[in-house]
Structures are given as C-alpha cells and as structure tokens.
Amino acid sequence: MKRMRMTFRSCVGAAALAALAVPALVPGEVALAATNAESAQLNEAVTALRGxxxxxxxFVQTDRTGQSVTGTLTLKRPGRIRFQYEKSVNMLIVSDGKALTMIDYDVNQVQRWPISNSPLGALLDPNRxxxxxxxxxxxxxxxxxxVEVRDSKHPEYGVITLIFTRKPSAPGGLELTYWVALDSQNKRTTIQLKNQRYGVPVTDNDFRWNDPRRRTRR
Structure with missing residues (x-):
C-alpha cells in the first residue's frame, strides 16, 4: 500500500487537471487540417461537456503499474470538482473554482495549483x-x-485523451466514459467513469475540505 500511495501521489494531479481541463475545448481552435466530419465530432464533444x-x-483510477483505486466524482460547472477516494486512500482532490487542491491527510500536506497558470483557466475564466x-x-x-487534447504552447501539461460513447440520455447525446492523462514524464493515468448522474443537487459545500494543518474548515 505504501508503494501504491507514492505512485498515486505522483499521478493524481495530472488526472484531476485532466478532468477540469476538458470542458475548456474551443471548437474554433481546431487545427485547419481537420475534416468536416472531425470538426463535427469535436463540436459534439464540446456541446456534451458544456451541457x-x-x-x-x-470512478476507477488506474496508474501505469496497473494499481487501481475507486471513488466518487462530483462536478459543478464552472470549475468545481471533487475526487472523493475510497477509505484506503486518505487523500482528497478539490477545486473550488479558484485553485485545485490536493490534501494528503496521512502526512498533513496540502498542495495547490493556481488555476490562472494552468489549463483550467479557459474553463474558470470564460474571458481568458x-x-x-x-x-x-x-x-x-x-x-x-x-478526442486528444494538448496545449502546444505548454507541453509540460501533457496529453489528455477523452473517450465518449453515444448515449441519447446524456447531455448532447455523448457521455464521457473515461480519459487517459499522459504527463510530460510519460506517466499514464486512466480515469473510468460509470453510473453518471446528471443534474443532481450539488452545493458549494460539496467542495469544502478540512485542512489537516489546522482545525478550521476552508
């Protein structure tokens, strides 16, 4: 379990960044070489995500060694997401719309990624x-x-591949079923989704977390 947790820590940030970055796709920025059919499919994917x-x-999260952990994902657009992992993984990932935070309760450590300097900017700030x-x-x-997503100006963000399945009851008729995040060090993380429920009651309180470094709640 200790080795698994170390591997988990090294890839968990990339997986969460992928989840928040995907709705930032902009159809008008498709490469000119794309065919009409490809552009139509990309537009479908964007419509589904924005819906x-x-x-x-x-979700089931699997790292490059084949180790897997499970949990529950909660999302509220724009910009809020929570990865609640199984009890054996005493960690949490939350975005409150301003920053992405990883909390490791085993070592009382908190890491934050400023959204303004990440691929999340387009999602959280529509004017950017x-x-x-x-x-x-x-x-x-x-x-x-x-759909393969990459920011050519920031190769350090890695590559994210999103897989959608056609489903009439899903927003836009497409359901995001899993994604694969490959970071700049070629570390691969896969997130597979199931039992997706849309339009469920979600409040801002779902994206609060207990800071292990102090007793007050953030």
Whole structure:
C-alpha cells in the first residue's frame, strides 16, 4: 500500500487537471487540417461537456503499474470538482473554482495549483483566451468518439485523451466514459467513469475540505 500511495501521489494531479481541463475545448481552435466530419465530432464533444451543469459519477483510477483505486466524482460547472477516494486512500482532490487542491491527510500536506497558470483557466475564466487544441482520433466505432487534447504552447501539461460513447440520455447525446492523462514524464493515468448522474443537487459545500494543518474548515 505504501508503494501504491507514492505512485498515486505522483499521478493524481495530472488526472484531476485532466478532468477540469476538458470542458475548456474551443471548437474554433481546431487545427485547419481537420475534416468536416472531425470538426463535427469535436463540436459534439464540446456541446456534451458544456451541457453538464452538475454530475456525480463513480470512478476507477488506474496508474501505469496497473494499481487501481475507486471513488466518487462530483462536478459543478464552472470549475468545481471533487475526487472523493475510497477509505484506503486518505487523500482528497478539490477545486473550488479558484485553485485545485490536493490534501494528503496521512502526512498533513496540502498542495495547490493556481488555476490562472494552468489549463483550467479557459474553463474558470470564460474571458481568458487560452489556446487549446483538440484532435479527433479514429476509433473504428461510430458510437465512440475519441478526442486528444494538448496545449502546444505548454507541453509540460501533457496529453489528455477523452473517450465518449453515444448515449441519447446524456447531455448532447455523448457521455464521457473515461480519459487517459499522459504527463510530460510519460506517466499514464486512466480515469473510468460509470453510473453518471446528471443534474443532481450539488452545493458549494460539496467542495469544502478540512485542512489537516489546522482545525478550521476552508
């Protein structure tokens, strides 16, 4: 479990960044070489993501060694997300719309990523012009759409591949079923979603957390 936790810490940030970065896709920034069909699929994916106001889902997170942990994801647009991990992983990842925070209760450590300096900026600040590039990748299945996202100006953010499945009851008719985050060190993290529930009651209190360094709640 100790080795697993160390590996988990090294990739968990990238996985969470992926989750928040995906709705920042901008259809007008598709590479010019994209075909009309690819552009249409990318527009579908963007519409599906932007159609989510709130969502809860179960997830399985798997690292490059094959180690997996489970948990519950809660999302409220714009910019709020919570990864509540299983009890064996005494960690939490939360974005309150201003910063992404990882809390490790085993070592009483808190790490924060400023959203203004991350790919999350376009999602959390609609007025900010942040270059994003989405490329549709062939899947061989008309019911599955794969979109690769990378910021060419910031290769250190890595590459994120989003996999959608056509589902009439999902926002925009597409459901995000999993994503793969590959960081700049080629560390791969996969998040698979299931039991997605849309439009569920979610409040700002869902994105508060207990600071292990002090007793007051943030």
């Amino acid at each position: 989510i106001s709130t969502m809860r889902a179960d 012009d942040v270059a994003k590039f989405g490329t549709v990748r062939p899947t061989g299945n008309p019911n599955v759409v794969s």
